[in-house]
Amino acid sequence: MASFEVKGGTKLKGDIYPQGAKNEALQILCAVLLTAEPVVISNVPDIRDVNKLIELLQGLGVTVTRNALDTYTFQADNVNLDYLDTELFVEQGRAIRGSVMIVGPMLARFGKAKMPKPGGDKIGRRRLDTHFIGFEKLGAKFEYSSDESFYGVHADGLKGAYMLLDEASVTGTANILMAAVLAEGTTTIYNAACEPYVQQLCRMLNRMGAKISGVGSNLLVIEGVEKLGGTEHRMLPDMIEIGSFIGLAAMTGSEITIKDCQIAELGLIPDTFRSLGIKMEFRGDDIYIPSQDHYEVETYIDGSILNIADHTWPGLTPDLLSVALVVSTQAKGTVLVHQKMFESRLFFVDKLIDMGAQIILCDPHRATVIGLDNQMPLRGIRMSSPDIRAGVALLIAALSAEGTSIIDNIEQIDRGYQNIDGRLNAIGAQIRRI
Structure with a gap:
């Protein structure tokens, strides 16, 4: 120590x-799981939480190339879902709170995701209900193992829905947003967080082919698309x-x-x-x-x-x-x-x-x-x-x-x-x- x-x-x-913005990075890096095409991200901070998340993405099979000190190319064209059942995933997932952000993209693209109870700062209660209630409204089934402290969601196909979030959670909004962009139909998220981090994520997803309106407000409307492509993104x-x-x-x-x-x-x-x-x-x-x-x-x-x-x-x-x-x-x-x-x-x-x-x-x-x-x-x-x-x-x-x-x-x-x-x-x- x-x-x-x-x-x-x-x-x-x-x-x-x-x-580069730590809180933005934890969302943006997870969004690379939404496409098989290359995504280039710059102004990535060289900090422990971000580096641990990059290691987790590599464990999932994402190809990570460091182009410069603060710039990476990510390509999630060979994601290994079996990694979710390994001890290494449990260890890496529990190490940082930002790991919960992989759930929305994984659910949207592969129809399932699981996550050990994440770590992070010991600053009081930080519930995850908002995330999983949102996924359920999109049609996912939620499971929780109290013995293993493991969260899981799965769906044959997500469908757009209206939802009023019980709290304007930044990570909850981002996670639901990443699931909704590939859902069938229209999703409306009211009481959405509108921090610059969420705005940046919306802009990035729109460049990838998503259809998100209301960016910067607490009312987001997402028209689902069939697939997303690659892009370049620079963090604040x-x-x-x-x-x-x-x-x-x-x-x-x-x-x-x-x-x-x-x-x-x-x-x-x-x-x-x-x-x-x-x-x-x-x-x-x-x-x-x-x-x-x-x-x-x-x-x-x-x-x-x-x-x-x-x-x-x-x-x-x-x-x-x-x-x-x-x-x-x-x-x-x-x-x-x-x-x-x-x-x-x-x-x-x-x-x-x-x-x-x-x-x-x-x-x-x-x-x-x-x-x-x-x-x-x-x-x-x-x-x-x-x-x-x-x-x-x-x-x-x-x-x-x-x-x-x-x-x-x-x-x-x-x-x-x-x-x-x-x-x-x-x-x-x-x-x-x-």
């Missing part, structure tokens, strides 16, 4: 490029990483330019950090954050305390609440952070409190942060990364702290952030992998 040794208190300076920059870098710059008083951000796809992320007092400039598609010694939290018109909460798109993504919370610890003012979607994601605040932060954990979903206005810097401690997003939030805290911090279990950070230590060291950070 690896750790980071972080020497804090150093200002960073320079340009940094965000990686990772909006979570962009938000993390904005927070890092403010927390460490650094002057950083985040390059090629696709700002139009960031939604409320820039405005959320502006509400914490962070200055930034849009320079074309780059975001420039000047060095700031202080940043002051806005209040509402009536003077009440700022509340930062997650919501379905176009609301703020829950993946950035951990970073917003950490950044608030050194702002001037008070912030209520409300994590609505996951009940275990705020438990990392005990580590920030040990570092000297002033935080009241109100309940599993809410934390009140009293900003220290950089008058009392955080202090370095030894801590462990509980999940991907909390892990990078703790890394930001350590980079701003006085003294040296040790962050254990950094495999969690590596799951979602590509060579994060190398890229930050290149602009002045002092991070050593031990």
Whole structure:
């Protein structure tokens, strides 16, 4: 198990490029199973979760060719369905949560799919009911083995249907969407997630020959087609990483330019950090954050305390609440952070409190942060990364702290952030992998 040794208190300076979007990659890579023709995907992040999914696809018989550091060609013209019954598949499928995304494409093209209960972050309940209810409405039969924790679906042929999703699940929407594109007739998905990741998937599928309308809205209409062809696709920059870098710059008083951000796809992320007092400039598609010694939290018109909460798109993504919370610890003012979607994601605040932060954990979903206005810097401690997003939030805290911090279990950070230590060291950070 690896750790980071972080020497804090150093200002960073320079340009940094965000990686390809992790959450988009997990959907896009599974979509290659929908066709026997080659699919070329670029801006693929070199991170643990994505690499494990590529290994799983190779186990299924997908030919994977690496054309460049971030570009691959996938061809699923010889898929081995027997692989689903192997111990290796169980091991690989359980290693990452994104593995559930193979179910929709496999069901659509081959009439059956199975999946062990997937892994991923331990951040609270993350049910999969939305996925399988959607498949059932398309005509699939669902089976679950509680003894083996295995999910299965099969169908002689999928038929289009109307469905109102019980939650606007991003992965649920994407999985059902990939099943529906090859179903007979028309499928209507209401209360669909409309995150940029889902929009990207829709655009890619349409280029492959699918007929999806309503892209960008919560009402998707899919006219089923008989087959899909190959395409080329470039993934967006990772909006979570962009938000993390904005927070890092403010927390460490650094002057950083985040390059090629696709700002139009960031939604409320820039405005959320502006509400914490962070200055930034849009320079074309780059975001420039000047060095700031202080940043002051806005209040509402009536003077009440700022509340930062997650919501379905176009609301703020829950993946950035951990970073917003950490950044608030050194702002001037008070912030209520409300994590609505996951009940275990705020438990990392005990580590920030040990570092000297002033935080009241109100309940599993809410934390009140009293900003220290950089008058009392955080202090370095030894801590462990509980999940991907909390892990990078703790890394930001350590980079701003006085003294040296040790962050254990950094495999969690590596799951979602590509060579994060190398890229930050290149602009002045002092991070050593031990």
